[in-house]
Amino acid sequence: MVKRKRTTKLTAAKVQTEFNRAIVRRDAACMVKDGGPCSIVDKDHPLQCSHFFPVGGNSGLRFYPYNAFAQCAGHHMSHHNRDPLFYSKWMQIHCPDELAWMESVRGIPVRYSQYVLSCIYESCKEDDLETVREIVRELFA
Ligand SMILES: [Zn+2]
16 A cells, blocks of 8 residues: 655645634634624633635635634624624724725735745744734735
């Protein structure tokens, strides 16, 4: 039997999982709320990583640290299904320059090499989101 070659191909989905965890560790609380109370956050209902510009259609921003913030399940659901405006307002208040840059590149397709994916993956594991920010910005340079 031929020995199976060990490949460690990284998928964007696998890197996304690690990125999402790093965002939740960075924020450690529901950051973006509407007028309503937070839903329960506990072991069975963990904080979620919520993208401002959705991953679908904005693949270039899926790993951008200013495009994702922790939310409780309720406010995450609210962002996607009921009232997207409170997230927009929050972004305009908390990171207007980053929002303006993201507006300028959103929708531009980006190709991730294995090397870039592995750099993002390792940086997320080390909670080095500043490096992730620089990597993503370079993809559009
Ligand atoms: Zn909340």
